[in-house]
Amino acid sequence: MNQFRRTLLALTAASLAFGASLAQAQDIKPRLIRFGYGLAEASNQGRATKVLAENVEKLSGGKMKLRAIGGAALGPDTQMQQALIGGAQEMMVGSTATLVGITKEMALWDTPFLINNTKEADALLDGPIGDKVKAKLEEKGLVGLVYWENGFRNLTNNKKPVAKLEDLDGIKLRVMQNAVYLDSFKTLGANAIPLPYSELFTALETKAVDGQENPYNTILSAKFYEVQKYLTVTNHVYAPWIVLVSKKYWDGLSKDERAVLQKAAAISRDFERKDTREEASKALGELKAKGMQVTELSAAETGRMRDKLTHINAGIATNVGMELWNETQAELAKIRAKK
Ligand code: TK8
Numbered sequence: 001m002n003q004f005r006r007t008l009l010a011l012t013a014a015s016l017a018f019g020a021s022l023a024q025a026q027d028i029k030p031r032l033i034r035f036g037y038g039l040a041e042a043s044n045q046g047r048a049t050k051v052l053a054e055n056v057e058k059l060s061g062g063k064m065k066l067r068a069i070g071g072a073a074l075g076p077d078t079q080m081q082q083a084l085i086g087g088a089q090e091m092m093v094g095s096t097a098t099l100v101g102i103t104k105e106m107a108l109w110d111t112p113f114l115i116n117n118t119k120e121a122d123a124l125l126d127g128p129i130g131d132k133v134k135a136k137l138e139e140k141g142l143v144g145l146v147y148w149e150n151g152f153r154n155l156t157n158n159k160k161p162v163a164k165l166e167d168l169d170g171i172k173l174r175v176m177q178n179a180v181y182l183d184s185f186k187t188l189g190a191n192a193i194p195l196p197y198s199e200l201f202t203a204l205e206t207k208a209v210d211g212q213e214n215p216y217n218t219i220l221s222a223k224f225y226e227v228q229k230y231l232t233v234t235n236h237v238y239a240p241w242i243v244l245v246s247k248k249y250w251d252g253l254s255k256d257e258r259a260v261l262q263k264a265a266a267i268s269r270d271f272e273r274k275d276t277r278e279e280a281s282k283a284l285g286e287l288k289a290k291g292m293q294v295t296e297l298s299a300a301e302t303g304r305m306r307d308k309l310t311h312i313n314a315g316i317a318t319n320v321g322m323e324l325w326n327e328t329q330a331e332l333a334k335i336r337a338k339k
Contacts, residue, residue: 157211
């Protein structure tokens with residue numbers, strides 16, 4: 001064997017070995033999923049993310065791994081949504097309200113007083129209407145897996161107790177980056193200012209805004225009670241969260257890998273709703289103990305709010321489409337008729 005052939009053989013063997021170890025490395029390297037969320041790790045969102053991560057790892061036999069990145073460290077909802085669409089991030093959970101700029105049908109979930117209780121919420125979101133709205137994400141580069149509960153939203157502020165509609169006058173109120181929320185609170189008389197959630201605590205602390213609205217769970221986990229004195233029980237809307245996957249990433253997954261994500265997401269949803277409801281049922285007492293002054297709206301005042309907001313509904317119906325709007329009303333009637 002001459003020197004040339006020996007070198008050639010050695011090179012071939014080396015490259016074969018290199019190729020084999022590369023394939024092996026790919027085989028054992030878990031598919032890493034960057035999963036972003038906005039709330040703190042010590043929150044209902046953080047706890048459910050942990051359950052999701054555990055189940056992805058377990059169901060995939062360790063081949064898929066979810067790295068949870070909370071506290072909006074990957075940016076606010078809207079920024080993460082764009083990262084998912086572009087393929088720079090794999091997954092996230094966030095509000096449906098911040099998705100409306102991408103998928104207009106999501107505005108359905110912004111409808112004030114649409115959902116009366118958690119039974120209706122589950123039936124509507126996990127039923128054909130929830131699926132239909134979720135499916136609209138795909139043409140925009142996103143895949144919606146499941147809805148989690150953010151919850152019924154309540155109002156806090158640091159200026160005065162809000163016991164009637166007129167009390168909202170002049171309150172600088174942070175709302176999500178969403179036209180329905182902006183219009184709703186302007187209609188109610190507040191000075192509504194859209195801000196990403198990631199800027200909210202500082203905005204309250206520095207008094208750039210006087211108030212905000214979020215479910216009890218978030219008022220507690222985000223420690224808004226430290227910078228907000230007054231809480232009004234308004235339950236003005238039921239807000240969902242949605243677990244999203246980048247469509248670009250999804251398209252590269254095998255059937256089995258997709259099934260893992262779907263199954264793990266469903267488990268996390270069931271955990272999250274139970275956990276959120278348990279926490280919410282105790283949260284009001286805890287917020288009072290933390291020093292918040294709580295005002296229950298009278299039925300008459302809630303009625304006045306509802307009446308003022310009905311004109312908002314017509315706009316939502318036009319935006320999401322009359323067909324979807326009517327189907328939703330019919331579905332709700334069906335759910336309510338079931339005992
Ligand atoms: C978290 C937000 C939050 C929402 C808000 O990213 O912005 O007020 O309620 O849960 O999506």
